[in-house]
């Protein structure tokens with residue numbers, strides 16, 4: 218398994234992996250999400266990201282095929298929390314046939330190293346409250362609940 222970083226020629230594969238994530242994750246947890254967004258807007262969005270020095274775009278490969286992706290961002294320091302240098306894990310997915318082989322762990326390890334190099338002192342990620350697999354995975358990577366977003370229908 219290899220993890221490659223910010224390779225412009227790989228943007229179409231990044232878009233495909235993001236499309237699959239939207240379909241699987243938002244598709245089963247958020248009926249209001251626009252599942253057509255990656256196909257429509259993804260190419261421009263991820264092209265900008267690979268050129269952004271405060272963003273990280275990772276693609277993992279196994280025998281040449283895409284095994285997963287991770288998108289990270291370093292956020293500007295907020296005057297409300299001046300001591301916090303926060304990096305956000307914005308999106309990640311491992312191909313269904315490659316799960317529980319350590320691909321996700323390798324992607325997160327590369328994200329942690331990237332964030333540390335840039336001076337981050339805290340990492341954040343959001344997941345749907347009923348995405349139990351993702352929550353168990355993030356806990357296994359050392360993440361713990363910090364803020365909890367509550368919602369209700371009106």
Ligand SMILES: CC(C)(COP(=O)(O)OP(=O)(O)OC[C@H]1O[C@@H](n2cnc3c(N)ncnc32)[C@H](O)[C@@H]1OP(=O)(O)O)[C@@H](O)C(=O)NCCC(=O)NCCS
Nearest residue numbers: 309310311316317318319320321322344350351353354357
């Ligand atoms: C969540 C996800 C990225 C994990 O990737 P992965 O490559 O399968 O994870 P790893 O093999 O590195 O797992 C490392 C450890 O995390 C935990 N873990 C991973 N997936 C888990 C699951 N479904 N249930 C419980 N624990 C899990 C385990 O402790 C695992 O170690 P083990 O296999 O030795 O028990 C992957 O399941 C996925 O893409 N899911 C669908 C998309 C998604 O939910 N993305 C996150 C959106 S917020």
